Amino acid sequence: MAARLHALRPSPGAAVAGGLAALILGTLGAVAWEARGLSGLTQWDLRAVWFTLWQAAVSATLSVALAIPVARALARRRFPARGALVLLLGAPFILPTIVAIFGLVAMFGRSGWINAGLAALGLPEISIYGAQGVVLANLFFNLPLATRLILQAWQSVPAERFRLAASLGFGPRDIARHLERPLLREVAPGAWLAVFLICLTSFTVALALGGGPRATTVELAIYQAFRFDADPGRAASLGLVQVALSLAALALAGRAAAPAGFGAGLDREAPGPAPPGWRGWADAAVILLAAGFLLGPVGAVIGSGLPRIGSLPETVWAATARSVGMALTSTALTIALALPLALALARGRRLWIEAAGMLPLVASPLVLGTGLFLILSHAVPVSGLAIPVTIAVNAIMALPFALRALIPASRTLEADYGRLAASLGLAGAARLRLLTLPRLRGPLGFGAGLAAALAMGDLGVIALFGDTRTATLPLMLYQLMGSYRLADAAGAAVLLMGLSLGLFWLFDRGGRA
Amino acid sequence: MRHAIPAALAVAAMALPAAAQERPELTAYAPDYFASDWGPGPRIEAGFEAACNCDLVFVTGDVLPRLLLEGESTRADVVIGLNTDQTARARATGLFAPHRQDTAALTMPVAWTDDIFLPFNWSELAFVYDETRLATPPESFAALLDAPDTLKIALQDPRSSSAGLAMLLWVKHIYGDGAEAAWAKLAPKVLTVTRGWSEAYGLFTDGEVDMVLSYTTSPAYHVIAEGDTTKHAAIFPEGHYLYTELAAQLAGSDQPELAQAFMDYILSPDFQGMIAEANWSYPAKLPPEDLPQAFRDLPRPATTLFYSEAEAEALRQPALDEWLRAFTR
Numbered sequence: 001m002a003a004r005l006h007a008l009r010p011s012p013g014a015a016v017a018g019g020l021a022a023l024i025l026g027t028l029g030a031v032a033w034e035a036r037g038l039s040g041l042t043q044w045d046l047r048a049v050w051f052t053l054w055q056a057a058v059s060a061t062l063s064v065a066l067a068i069p070v071a072r073a074l075a076r077r078r079f080p081a082r083g084a085l086v087l088l089l090g091a092p093f094i095l096p097t098i099v100a101i102f103g104l105v106a107m108f109g110r111s112g113w114i115n116a117g118l119a120a121l122g123l124p125e126i127s128i129y130g131a132q133g134v135v136l137a138n139l140f141f142n143l144p145l146a147t148r149l150i151l152q153a154w155q156s157v158p159a160e161r162f163r164l165a166a167s168l169g170f171g172p173r174d175i176a177r178h179l180e181r182p183l184l185r186e187v188a189p190g191a192w193l194a195v196f197l198i199c200l201t202s203f204t205v206a207l208a209l210g211g212g213p214r215a216t217t218v219e220l221a222i223y224q225a226f227r228f229d230a231d232p233g234r235a236a237s238l239g240l241v242q243v244a245l246s247l248a249a250l251a252l253a254g255r256a257a258a259p260a261g262f263g264a265g266l267d268r269e270a271p272g273p274a275p276p277g278w279r280g281w282a283d284a285a286v287i288l289l290a291a292g293f294l295l296g297p298v299g300a301v302i303g304s305g306l307p308r309i310g311s312l313p314e315t316v317w318a319a320t321a322r323s324v325g326m327a328l329t330s331t332a333l334t335i336a337l338a339l340p341l342a343l344a345l346a347r348g349r350r351l352w353i354e355a356a357g358m359l360p361l362v363a364s365p366l367v368l369g370t371g372l373f374l375i376l377s378h379a380v381p382v383s384g385l386a387i388p389v390t391i392a393v394n395a396i397m398a399l400p401f402a403l404r405a406l407i408p409a410s411r412t413l414e415a416d417y418g419r420l421a422a423s424l425g426l427a428g429a430a431r432l433r434l435l436t437l438p439r440l441r442g443p444l445g446f447g448a449g450l451a452a453a454l455a456m457g458d459l460g461v462i463a464l465f466g467d468t469r470t471a472t473l474p475l476m477l478y479q480l481m482g483s484y485r486l487a488d489a490a491g492a493a494v495l496l497m498g499l500s501l502g503l504f505w506l507f508d509r510g511g512r513a
Numbered sequence: 514m515r516h517a518i519p520a521a522l523a524v525a526a527m528a529l530p531a532a533a534q535e536r537p538e539l540t541a542y543a544p545d546y547f548a549s550d551w552g553p554g555p556r557i558e559a560g561f562e563a564a565c566n567c568d569l570v571f572v573t574g575d576v577l578p579r580l581l582l583e584g585e586s587t588r589a590d591v592v593i594g595l596n597t598d599q600t601a602r603a604r605a606t607g608l609f610a611p612h613r614q615d616t617a618a619l620t621m622p623v624a625w626t627d628d629i630f631l632p633f634n635w636s637e638l639a640f641v642y643d644e645t646r647l648a649t650p651p652e653s654f655a656a657l658l659d660a661p662d663t664l665k666i667a668l669q670d671p672r673s674s675s676a677g678l679a680m681l682l683w684v685k686h687i688y689g690d691g692a693e694a695a696w697a698k699l700a701p702k703v704l705t706v707t708r709g710w711s712e713a714y715g716l717f718t719d720g721e722v723d724m725v726l727s728y729t730t731s732p733a734y735h736v737i738a739e740g741d742t743t744k745h746a747a748i749f750p751e752g753h754y755l756y757t758e759l760a761a762q763l764a765g766s767d768q769p770e771l772a773q774a775f776m777d778y779i780l781s782p783d784f785q786g787m788i789a790e791a792n793w794s795y796p797a798k799l800p801p802e803d804l805p806q807a808f809r810d811l812p813r814p815a816t817t818l819f820y821s822e823a824e825a826e827a828l829r830q831p832a833l834d835e836w837l838r839a840f841t842r
């Protein structure tokens with residue numbers, strides 16, 4: 001009953017969700033309108049749909065499967081510099097794709113470290129070019145996200161539950177059954193969905209490491225429809241296919257997820273039990289392997305770029321300042337949108353709000369950018385739009401991640417404190433100040449950190465709207481690469497990565513302090 | 514954050530009388546790389562503004578898709594940086610006016626008669642290699658096809674890159690109906706196909722591939738900017754496909770005199786003299802003896818291949834289907 005009454009009252013969350021749905025579907029509509037309708041798909045488009053689904057499903061499943069042992073090891077072990085390691089393991093997720101690819105190639109490529117090591121041992125060469133390369137790159141990008149989401153859930157289990165488990169004499173098997181399985185049941189489907197949706201729109205990855213046209217994704221087909229066939233109708237059709245696929249995935253993940261229901265605790269900071277014996281060695285091995293896989297390519301990028309930072313041209317620094325300012329603005333916007341959405345979702349399972357919140361993940365950046373351009377260019381001169389539009393689009397693109405971080409915590413908040421707050425008549429600004437913000441501080445900081453890092457690194461739609469006076473750091477990076485200056489581009493990449501990580505650290509730290 | 518004005522303010526600014534504008538503005542649409550600090554844009558801007566008493570503003574992005582979206586309402590006065598694969602669709606818009614230049618005086622390896630689209634620089638597609646890593650490169654296209662599959666090359670995707678598309682036409686020009694068979698022979702040597710030139714060239718400089726699809730003029734960059742004489746373009750007797758970039762003026766420009774002055778400036782010695790080292794390609798109108806030494810030292814193909822706009826447009830889709838089939842069989 002209560003949930004139904006809530007649903008009848010228009011909430012800020014529903015308004016935000018409605019706005020998002022209107023924006024994503026509206027831009028699609030604008031493109032279709034411009035094309036005077038949708039056009040049919042070719043046999044190559046259908047192949048692209050199939051490959052896109054395949055690589056997204058494999059990458060998401062592997063990412064989550066591998067993230068579980070990593071997150072568990074990180075949750076239950078304490079060691080020096082653990083905090084720094086957890087932070088650094090997040091680096092790949094916010095690396096610009098093109099930079100990450102060169103990092104991966106330095107490690108796994110034909111002349112990379114791994115193959116040099118294999119050759120020294122007389123073993124055959126491995127190749128990252130082909131479908132396996134696409135999956136490997138997706139894993140590199142998304143294992144950090146899946147690990148962080150699962151780790152966050154692990155750390156949100158009240159310490160009292162683990163203490164109760166210890167006093168009941170639970171072994172690792174019992175803990176797995178009574179604590180870890182319900183926990184994963186709650187968080188894993190959402191993490192899988194997030195990774196799946198990210199991989200659905202991957203473009204550069206598949207193209208650089210895919211080894212050829214067999215690895216064609218829907219996003220490339222959209223690009224081709226725009227750029228080479230001048231067929232916005234086909235682009236809109238493909239954009240619709242992407243949205244439909246993601247809604248289907250969302251429904252599936254929504255069915256699989258179940259709330260864990262651990263109840264409230266006293267917020268005591270205590271890691272879960274750390275079983276001794278072989279499990280300790282296994283945890284150490286898991287952490288070392290993950291660190292090697294994720295930090296190796298990052299190290300390669302730093303190694304090649306760090307010496308060049310000092311000699312970067314002055315305009316790069318101006319673009320850097322502009323990028324930081326834009327990232328901060330867009331972060332504020334992301335949080336202002338994500339919080340009402342998460343709170344609305346916590347009050348009742350309304351799939352359409354969650355779907356609207358996840359839609360930006362699958363909105364083709366090309367369709368979104370072009371649609372916005374079409375809609376806005378009729379109203380205002382485009383030249384002044386580059387920066388505001390980029391800020392807005394980056395804020396919206398980061399929304400699903402902030403939302404993923406906020407939803408589980410908001411649900412727990414509502415389940416644990418909702419009735420108490422209602423009985424005290426705590427509502428409105430007072431509830432926000434006294435209950436919501438303090439309780440959600442951690443995920444808010446994490447979400448803001450992700451939003452800032454993503455906004456910093458994203459090329460966004462500035463490439464479509466920009467002029468020479470509005471260049472951002474990622475755009476500069478691409479320009480350097482496009483004019484043979486690969487060494488300077490490596491320097492700009494390190495700068496970009498350092499700033500993204502720094503912003504993430506500041507927000508995440510602010511949320512935990 | 515000087516430009517971070519909200520859209521509403523931008524509208525308000527438009528509504529104000531244009532009293533603040535002292536100099537007329539010429540808007541040029543150009544690709545990203547072109548107007549960046551490392552492209553020819555800044556030098557062209559300085560050179561043109563020195564004479565025109567105007568403000569040349571580059572608006573960057575995908576030039577043709579943007580023009581197609583904007584149509585008659587475009588703010589562009591001129592466009593620069595179109596590729597030959599785009600001219601048919603650009604021409605069909607009817608948005609352009611003749612350039613009024615004498616194309617007979619161009620120093621290009623093919624005769625250019627187009628009265629709308631004016632080339633400002635050119636090069637040919639070629640496979641670039643590093644002599645320290647590949648001592649004996651294939652000496653012909655046929656030898657490349659017959660090379661062992663351990664020879665690895667990187668290409669650009671014809672669906673996302675102009676150079677990749679030109680490569681399709683190159684193969685089509687040499688092999689005609691046998692193009693699909695030629696691609697099937699080449700496919701095992703293709704390590705990967707990238708979205709754009711930068712990624713492929715990066716794989717080459719990182720030592721991942723032995724040869725990369727680039728331009729006959731690429732080695733000049735390494736000689737002039739890096740003092741590196743080990744990079745070369747493999748010259749094939751079958752001929753090399755022309756890659757040229759074009760400019761045009763809009764018929765609906767509100768600054769027609771300035772737009773015409775810009776078209777005149779493109780073929781001026783000032784513009785043509787800087788283009789070699791600014792865009793790493795041959796200027797469209799410059800006697801060879803005026804080129805930088807590194808460009809004069811570059812080996813030249815005996816034959817330059819080129820399809821007319823109509824031929825290329827007709828071949829595009831069949832050639833793409835052949836390419837896709839050869840790689841997915």
